[in-house]
Amino acid sequence: MAYITIDEKKCKSCYLCINACPKKTIKVGEKTGKTGEKVAEFVDSGQCIGCKSCALVCPDLAITGVYR
Amino acid sequence: MQQVFKIPDSLKKNTEYTFCPGCGHGVAVRLLCQAIDDFNLRENAICMVGVGCTAFLYHFLDIDALECPHGRATAEGTGVKRINPDKFVFTYQGDGDYAAIGMTESMYAGIRGENLTTICVNNTNYGMTGGQMGPTTLIGQVTTTTPYGRDEKLNGYPVKIAEQVAQYKGTAFSARVSLDSVPNIIKAQAAIKKACEVQIKKLGYGFVEILSPCPTNWKMTPEQANEHIRENMMKEYPLGVFKDVTGEMK
Numbered sequence: 340m341a342y343i344t345i346d347e348k349k350c351k352s353c354y355l356c357i358n359a360c361p362k363k364t365i366k367v368g369e370k371t372g373k374t375g376e377k378v379a380e381f382v383d384s385g386q387c388i389g390c391k392s393c394a395l396v397c398p399d400l401a402i403t404g405v406y407r
Numbered sequence: 408m409q410q411v412f413k414i415p416d417s418l419k420k421n422t423e424y425t426f427c428p429g430c431g432h433g434v435a436v437r438l439l440c441q442a443i444d445d446f447n448l449r450e451n452a453i454c455m456v457g458v459g460c461t462a463f464l465y466h467f468l469d470i471d472a473l474e475c476p477h478g479r480a481t482a483e484g485t486g487v488k489r490i491n492p493d494k495f496v497f498t499y500q501g502d503g504d505y506a507a508i509g510m511t512e513s514m515y516a517g518i519r520g521e522n523l524t525t526i527c528v529n530n531t532n533y534g535m536t537g538g539q540m541g542p543t544t545l546i547g548q549v550t551t552t553t554p555y556g557r558d559e560k561l562n563g564y565p566v567k568i569a570e571q572v573a574q575y576k577g578t579a580f581s582a583r584v585s586l587d588s589v590p591n592i593i594k595a596q597a598a599i600k601k602a603c604e605v606q607i608k609k610l611g612y613g614f615v616e617i618l619s620p621c622p623t624n625w626k627m628t629p630e631q632a633n634e635h636i637r638e639n640m641m642k643e644y645p646l647g648v649f650k651d652v653t654g655e656m657k
């Protein structure tokens with residue numbers, strides 16, 4: 340089961356990862372990040388294929404790892 | 408279970424970028440560090456940092472760096488490389504830095520065929536100082552110094568950096584890439600690696616121009632900024648490899 344790790348402290352809520360994910364496994368989360376907006380959150384629904392798209396587009400190193 | 412993506416080792420541990428949300432600089436720096444990791448150059452590299460948002464670079468890299476006067480990174484890099492021919496010397500500059508203030512120095516790096524690598528981030532404005540018109544600002548683009556849009560009669564035409572660098576004999580590699588989408592980021596990674604490789608093989612000047620979003624100064628959301636790159640910037644600045652002496656990239 341592939342998954343990703345997100346460092347909420349680094350997320351600046353640009354949501355590029357949400358748009359990049361082909362399986363829609365990332366959503367706008369509950370927690371507020373450093374820009375005052377809600378941070379991105381990984382939904383571990385077993386859908387993630389570990390394609391790295393989210394990590395490649397993330398401009399803030401907030402996606403710290405992709406495992407597959 | 409195996410880790411297929413990790414943050415490059417050339418970045419300091421727990422780096423938190425100070426760029427604006429959605430800024431392309433963050434991706435460009437990561438790709439550059441990945442290339443340095445891939446060639447195992449961290450201990451041997453010297454970074455020539457430009458001025459602008461690029462100037463934050465030395466806070467993030469775990470690499471020796473020199474902060475250069477505005478526009479003069481390739482000139483300073485020339486000196487550093489000539490006395491340390493075994494070091495890997497690269498410059499990281501914005502479009503205003505590279506192609507306006509330092510146009511002469513930049514072009515002569517290619518003309519002399521210096522063994523340097525340059526990453527030039529083109530965000531069509533002077534990002535750090537508040538989004539003034541830069542050399543690459545598109546015709547009609549509104550910036551703080553062109554409130555009615557860039558007018559070619561008054562401000563001249565945009566500079567096509569990658570094509571210009573490609574025409575010099577001393578240039579070994581020149582390409583334009585973009586950070587707007589996943590496939591283009593993968594291509595950008597390949598181009599940056601190539602620009603490093605030509606320096607390692609002592610073939611000449613390696614150059615990559617990166618079309619990069621600047622959502623804050625463009626007054627767009629990050630997603631709109633990527634759309635703007637695809638819709639408007641790529642028409643003026645076509646992507647591609649304009650010169651590759653190794654003949655491996657098209």
Ligand SMILES: Cc1ncc(C[n+]2csc(CCOP(=O)(O)OP(=O)(O)O)c2C)c(N)n1
Nearest residue numbers: 459460461477501502503504532533534535
């Ligand atoms: C000789 C000189 N002129 C002007 C400046 C002011 N200045 C600092 S950053 C900057 C803009 C740099 O823009 P660019 O190179 O496009 O990089 P960006 O910030 O867009 O990444 C300017 C004009 C300076 N530091 N030195």
